[in-house]
Ligand code: MLC
């Protein structure tokens with residue numbers, strides 16, 4: 001009964017014949033959920049969504065704490081033929097307003113504690129139904145579920161939309177990346193095979209479930225492999241260490257590995273693990289080497305994006321080369337081109353990384369001109385990352401053409417923060433940069449020029465941004481300066497600022 005829904009059929013196939021096996025164990029209380037129980041909950045949620053008026057292609061926007069019910073809401077949305085739109089729990093009401101107005105979902109699901117603040121915003125955006133879901137899986141979404149459900153999955157083809165994930169834009173306006181059923185299913189199948197996932201695997205799941213990494217890379221791959229997970233509310237180094245003897249795989253951002261290296265029981269705990277995967281931000285070669293010397297395991301680093309899912313990976317068998325992101329995944333082409341002319345560059349030369357394959361998204365939601373800028377007619381997506389292939393064919397990422405900061409695995413587009421700072425009273429102009437940070441990899445720092453004769457305090461800027469910007473986007477430090485360095489064309493020299501402020505005043509860990 002799932003077969004006619006392309007993605008749901010794939011996700012269900014991994015556990016076929018083993019429906020009563022464990023899908024998840026909750027770290028908090030040790031309770032277990034089987035595949036059958038998980039899919040039944042997803043079906044009941046699909047029934048609630050349909051009852052609420054959700055039809056094929058409608059968007060279901062969700063800002064909910066991490067829970068198994070929130071995951072069942074993802075699969076339930078797919079079963080209902082709709083498009084899942086997860087939102088970071090750190091987003092402020094002002095940020096949520098943008099997404100709701102842009103995506104015009106049929107239903108918005110939020111935490112009951114935020115209902116009072118978010119309901120007027122959702123109503124203003126014309127959303128007919130607002131449902132609630134808390135961290136324990138309770139709320140009107142659960143209350144409305146029928147006791148029994150025999151939900152028949154709504155038919156969907158490989159090229160129909162399954163999800164829209166927003167990624168920030170260089171102009172400050174977030175873009176909704178449209179991902180199809182094929183994008184998600186094909187990537188999960190490739191990862192299952194490349195990383196040799198089987199039904200015996202147990203993943204430690206400590207990532208958030210509103211991004212590609214924790215949702216699609218982790219959960220889709222598990223479901224398609226029929227593997228299980230230890231499900232945690234979030235990152236906690238001690239909880240992860242204590243779970244390792246009962247697990248086989250960990251997926252994390254580099255900050256996970258940096259923090260775990262601070263735990264003295266790591267070496268013993270890691271011994272029985274099969275695989276450690278890192279991605280979403282560059283893993284320092286030093287962290288890779290330190291991990292190997294402490295645990296004996298070489299972290300497997302891979303490279304992906306919201307628009308494409310996973311593109312390259314270090315090999316499962318064979319050398320996992322520190323500081324590189326490995327080889328193109330089977331079925332995906334990853335080429336290096338001249339950023340000016342778009343021509344292919346030979347091995348060894350640094351250029352723009354472009355990607356083509358069944359994993360590459362369909363375009364940006366209602367932004368045809370942005371889609372045309374980044375997705376070529378021949379199917380190659382211009383990633384905005386810069387890299388080269390070394391002599392052994394490993395892809396090395398050396399920088400970005402896009403002005404982007406990645407802090408603890410979260411993307412921050414400086415333009416979005418600069419626009420808000422520039423609007424504040426007493427501000428003449430600003431530049432937002434990323435500086436090295438021992439825990440988050442990069443930290444957001446703002447350099448601000450006051451209007452003449454204005455006394456501007458760094459604290460005022462930080463507190464003014466408090467209510468409007470998600471916490472991780474807020475500058476960890478603000479510097480007030482007389483002028484910004486500019487080149488002869490008048491462009492702010494962010495490289496000069498980065499040098500100046502990362503050495504003079506390094507933010508605390
Ligand atoms: C939290 N803070 C951050 C932050 N996370 N600041 C900057 N960057 C971050 N990533 C803030 C908190 O609000 C808090 O502020 C202070 O920093 C310290 O928080 P903490 O308690 O140390 O943070 P913690 O809750 O432990 O979270 C850190 C983290 C988390 C690394 C575990 O950020 C995380 O789970 N990151 C993963 C992101 C992710 O999944 N990315 C995948 C994107 S998909 P204060 O001042 O209020 O105390 C993608 C594609 C791909 O990129 O390739 O995978």
Ligand code: AMP
Nearest residue numbers: 167279280281282302303304305306411
């Ligand atoms: P996002 O838009 O959140 O999906 O972030 C995607 C970006 O994260 C990519 O374009 C890269 O810049 C970066 N990224 C992901 N994985 C890696 C990695 N292993 N090494 C370096 N950068 C990475």
